[in-house]
Amino acid sequence: MSLLVVGSVALDTVETPAGKAENVLGGSAVYFAAAAHRYAPVRIVGVVGEDFPEEHRRFLRSLDVDDTGLAVRPGQTFRWHGRYRGAMNEAETVRVDLNVFGKFEPVVPESFRDSRFVFLANGSPRLQMEVLEQVRKPALVAADTMNLWIETARQDLQELIRRVDVLCLNENEARMLTGEHLLARAARRLIGMGPRAAVIKKGEHGMTLASAEAICALPAYPVEEVADPTGAGDSFAGAMMGYLAREDRTDHAALLRAAAHGTAMASFTVGGFGPQHIAGLSLEQVEARVAELRAICTF
Amino acid sequence: MSLLVVGSVALDTVETPAGKAENVLGGSAVYFAAAAHRYAPVRIVGVVGEDFPEEHRRFLRSLDVDDTGLAVRPGQTFRWHGRYRGAMNEAETVRVDLNVFGKFEPVVPESFRDSRFVFLANGSPRLQMEVLEQVRKPALVAADTMNLWIETARQDLQELIRRVDVLCLNENEARMLTGEHLLARAARRLIGMGPRAAVIKKGEHGMTLASAEAICALPAYPVEEVADPTGAGDSFAGAMMGYLAREDRTDHAALLRAAAHGTAMASFTVGGFGPQHIAGLSLEQVEARVAELRAICTF
Numbered sequence: 112m113s114l115l116v117v118g119s120v121a122l123d124t125v126e127t128p129a130g131k132a133e134n135v136l137g138g139s140a141v142y143f144a145a146a147a148h149r150y151a152p153v154r155i156v157g158v159v160g161e162d163f164p165e166e167h168r169r170f171l172r173s174l175d176v177d178d179t180g181l182a183v184r185p186g187q188t189f190r191w192h193g194r195y196r197g198a199m200n201e202a203e204t205v206r207v208d209l210n211v212f213g214k215f216e217p218v219v220p221e222s223f224r225d226s227r228f229v230f231l232a233n234g235s236p237r238l239q240m241e242v243l244e245q246v247r248k249p250a251l252v253a254a255d256t257m258n259l260w261i262e263t264a265r266q267d268l269q270e271l272i273r274r275v276d277v278l279c280l281n282e283n284e285a286r287m288l289t290g291e292h293l294l295a296r297a298a299r300r301l302i303g304m305g306p307r308a309a310v311i312k313k314g315e316h317g318m319t320l321a322s323a324e325a326i327c328a329l330p331a332y333p334v335e336e337v338a339d340p341t342g343a344g345d346s347f348a349g350a351m352m353g354y355l356a357r358e359d360r361t362d363h364a365a366l367l368r369a370a371a372h373g374t375a376m377a378s379f380t381v382g383g384f385g386p387q388h389i390a391g392l393s394l395e396q397v398e399a400r401v402a403e404l405r406a407i408c409t410f
Numbered sequence: 411m412s413l414l415v416v417g418s419v420a421l422d423t424v425e426t427p428a429g430k431a432e433n434v435l436g437g438s439a440v441y442f443a444a445a446a447h448r449y450a451p452v453r454i455v456g457v458v459g460e461d462f463p464e465e466h467r468r469f470l471r472s473l474d475v476d477d478t479g480l481a482v483r484p485g486q487t488f489r490w491h492g493r494y495r496g497a498m499n500e501a502e503t504v505r506v507d508l509n510v511f512g513k514f515e516p517v518v519p520e521s522f523r524d525s526r527f528v529f530l531a532n533g534s535p536r537l538q539m540e541v542l543e544q545v546r547k548p549a550l551v552a553a554d555t556m557n558l559w560i561e562t563a564r565q566d567l568q569e570l571i572r573r574v575d576v577l578c579l580n581e582n583e584a585r586m587l588t589g590e591h592l593l594a595r596a597a598r599r600l601i602g603m604g605p606r607a608a609v610i611k612k613g614e615h616g617m618t619l620a621s622a623e624a625i626c627a628l629p630a631y632p633v634e635e636v637a638d639p640t641g642a643g644d645s646f647a648g649a650m651m652g653y654l655a656r657e658d659r660t661d662h663a664a665l666l667r668a669a670a671h672g673t674a675m676a677s678f679t680v681g682g683f684g685p686q687h688i689a690g691l692s693l694e695q696v697e698a699r700v701a702e703l704r705a706i707c708t709f
Binding site for chain 1: 633
């Protein structure tokens with residue numbers, strides 16, 4: 112089934128205790144595609160500047176990504192410089208240059224409007240809703256968000272949440288958005304806000320999937336060497352949405368299996384810098400890790 | 411199989427956002443017994459003062475607990491006053507009166523020295539080792555500890571850890587003891603310190619079980635109403651050790667199933683004040699929750 116992602120394409124500089132990567136390919140849509148491409152062909156809507164290296168475009172095409180919706184605008188590509196320390200739970204932003212991404216007005220090409228599975232990567236809820244207006248009859252729409260929008264655009268965010276099927280966010284954001292300390296209560300409140308399901312990402316503690324049917328949870332794969340957490344959440348979403356698109360299912364049980372694929376993928380993502388090393392994984396490698404994850408919590 | 415616990419017997423006053431309980435029965439050995447009694451007969455070694463209410467002793471006997479090792483000393487019973495706020499992850503101690511527990515010198519009665527399964531509840535590592543000297547050939551010894559001993563008695567604690575089979579502690583303590591931020595690394599380091607397995611308790615994030623065989627993890631049961639977290643860890647240990655004693659097994663797979671029983675039990679414990687409400691649960695109720703827990707992470 113067709114799979115659309117709308118999000119950022121960036122040039123990242125990342126510093127972690129394991130090393131530093133400068134001006135490497137990044138962005139939510141890129142990590143999503145690097146994870147999703149092995150499940151279903153990916154369509155990207157995003158924007159880059161005139162400086163966007165041709166090799167990165169070739170890399171995306173090598174994943175069979177349809178980049179018809181990747182606009183080139185006068186100016187520079189979005190740049191993000193982040194740093195992780197200690198537990199590496201959250202990035203500290205050293206510098207952001209939005210550049211052409213600051214004026215991003217997502218236009219979904221006509222050939223993408225029939226997309227059945229749609230992922231709205233983190234962005235302003237207003238922009239995310241503009242994308243929703245442009246797709247016809249998706250089977251499932253998932254949206255990611257972050258603390259910034261909870262703090263500065265709560266009303267728009269609530270309107271967006273009512274209109275999507277799956278809300279993705281991390282545990283602190285889930286608490287912030289609902290005002291509930293206890294995660295099970297936060298999960299219950301989230302699905303009361305409108306979406307069919309909420310996916311709460313908890314880093315090394317795994318994830319919680321809440322729907323009207325059940326509140327489920329999976330542990331993380333126990334990664335012992337983290338090089339760079341950048342893109343973990345977006346590659347989680349990529350594998351999750353890719354799995355759903357491949358299976359053409361949207362029920363709770365499929366969502367949980369999809370989340371297991373997301374969990375497995377994210378465990379690979381944090382093991383290296385940039386999206387290339389996950390893009391090259393075979394489906395067998397990912398499925399083997401899914402099987403390991405299953406063994407980890409089977410009693 | 412015979413199951414011995416050495417720990418505190420206390421009179422607790424607990425304040426939480428859900429209410430207040432004053433001078434109720436508490437202590438690690440009591441919560442352990444309230445959880446374990448349905449799996450195997452429990453032997454307690456502990457100490458109380460002359461003020462220890464007869465009704466509490468009757469309560470313990472009603473659980474078929476052998477209280478031969480529960481000494482009565484001149485003076486008052488250990489009293490603890492704690493308060494939980496917000497996320498209720500950690501108790502704030504309002505007041506502690508150690509009373510007779512301050513001079514606790516555990517004596518394991520002759521009739522207990524053949525105990526096959528032994529739980530050393532949180533206490534000074536030196537006292538925990540004194541107990542070890544007094545038991546003959548246990549099949550499995552588990553010990554709980556806390557930040558206080560990591561800070562003030564690290565060397566004793568390391569010696570203890572080398573001598574036990576299973577080390578139980580919470581995630582912050584695991585990080586503190588190993589100096590590792592990443593929990594999977596901390597888990598690996600813990601088993602490198604000598605025990606066959608480490609059980610890392612993560613509250614609403616569930617638990618991690620590490621052994622040379624594997625690093626496994628189970629989510630918590632998604633509790634939406636927490637009345638009082640007191641005793642969650644000790645009742646987890648009670649159900650875990652009770653399960654192992656009942657099955658007379660000590661292998662990794664049995665430990666993981668035992669941890670599932672511990673997780674289920676702890677989810678009941680936090681739902682009310684005091685140990686009585688878990689003592690009254692039927693084995694069927696606990697097993698039904700274990701089955702629910704399995705469904706939560708089966709994909």
